[in-house]
Amino acid sequence: MTADLPAAPEYAEPVVDWHRLDARMLVVRPLNELLGFVPVLVGLLVLGKGETWRALLSAGVIAAVVLLGLLRWVTTRYRITTEQVELRTGLFVRKRLAVPRDRVRTVDLTAKLGHRLFGLSAIRVGTGQRDQPGEEGLTLDAVSSAEAERLRVLLLALAAPERPGEPAAERPGLVLSTLDRKWLRYAPLTLSGLVAVGALAGLVTNYARELEVEVFGPLTDAAHWVVRQPLWLTLSLFAGGVLVIAGFGSVLVYVVQFWGYRLTREPDDTVRVRRGLLTTRSVSVAEQRLRGVEVVEPLLLRAGRGAHAKTVTTGLGRKGESNLLLPPAPVAEAHRVSAAVLRLDTSPTATPLRRHPAAALRRRLVRAIGPPLVLAGGAAWFAPAWAWQVALALTPLAVLLGWDRYRSLGHALTDRHLIARQGSVVRETVALQRTGIIGWRVSRSFFQRRSGLVTISATTAAGDGVYHVVDVAEADGLALADEAVPDLLRPFLEGGRPARAAGGSARAADRPDRV
């Protein structure tokens, strides 16, 4: 068919070799997958009462896993040209993935236990693309740790252009924060312990059934003994037990997740978070793509004056907390880290904030009190008397919640960032880079219009995609938006004098962060 066409001109593509993934992956992948199966396999082999078919089944499973690993290794190749990162994979369905190098925002190195035994790392390249959900960027699982480090530097080099003068590699990295053992006391204030207890209970029951082991005998006896005691003793024993286990669990989870936590600014202008006891992770974000930070204070953690911090950036998956900047730590540390990461002297997240008008308090209270009152009304109609009494007793708590939600509301503007805070159960303070704002949404519900309030939302390509300044006085909110991004809102505004916006954020009223 192509015979009578003129010969195509020589296409001089720079010759770049295709690389295979590291051959050690042949061992590591089955190992990693088998690590999860170990208890079951042991059970099948040891406690399987010598049935042959069970042993055969286990052997079959192992063989299949090894074979799959081999297939994947044989069919996967990658190369990095001057223009893009390319990945070819698949035997029956051939897939070819190419990511332009100037779109690389983040590089995420993950090494599970198996990887670490053999000195390997999986590498995930994050781009800013959000159009294809489920496309978690491009993953190479796995290459040797040295190769991973080489790729990390290489891929982020384009994202952060070389400064003139000295070569990047010769400037030393700067440590911004490392794990302090005292932070462990914040672990019980996260709910991860309770989650861990639940997961553990699920796992134990699951395997116990699988292995036909009677672990419940003594447990059941203990439970019976507890239940026979008076009600108050039963309740306090149960609560105490859960609390103790959850406390230990949460410390354990904290250590496993955050051991070796280290936040650095690398010589190539990337911010890098390293952490993990068993599975180690290293997430690098090109500083240019950092659009801000978020300080998060869940209620319990806030009561203990703690907080954790997240980056607001493009190109990070939502999975596995890859946007973590600081594990639960003192709130002062969270503010210090956010300032350091943003290269500022004073933390934007600790800026004194402007309170929102009293109408916002009214809205918070109505919203908080409404549900228990409606519940009480409904219960009075249908349920026994204690039900509506309980619902009514919740009302003071609801008032406190509403009051706290109002106290959390606040906004401010600094030279480079828009700061917005909201929430009570999870209080979030975001500092969003003003140049990272790519649009506004100004919404007024029926009741907001009657109270002269608006909710101003800044849309951005990073993080959650949109950050809200909730229930702000209309004129103040618009002045804020107008000042934050000059000339965007201006053509659509009327009334008011542009000058009044300037002194807006000066009148500050911040309270100490205590519940």
Place this chain on the structure above:
Amino acid sequence: MDEVSTDQLRLRAPRHRVSRKSITLWTLHAVIGWAVLLAPQLAVLVFSRAPWQVGLAVATLVVGVAHALVMPRWRYRVHRWEATPEAVCTLAGWLNQEWRIAPVSRIQTVDTKRGPLQQLLGLSTVTVTTASAAGPVQIEGLDRDEAVRLADELTGTTQATPGDAT
């Protein structure tokens, strides 16, 4: 309570209204929605006519008719759009209203779309997306020609802007 004083800073309504045929479109949408809700109730009424069943059906009918009469006209008075060389701005909603403003320099895609009912009425929706997952700006209910013209215009200005819009 509405306009406090002329001195207050506020957003003005964008310049252009949407097509008048949008009222018909929104009415049709409302009628179809309420019909879906009412039809099974009427079907039940054929077999049994307990007072609460009749009451519920009548209530649905009354609310539905009121909604189908009020909502489209209210919306028509609210919905507006404007495209300047720098930005696209829309105002939409009725009980809850929302302005959306996106700078032209940050636009990533411009789509025109016509649903079956819109085709019947010769209407189009222009959707302008930015790099934010939360920021599409939709202009519903434009006349077909106007939508094509607007989309071309926006595509032209977007292509002329350098950068990757994030």
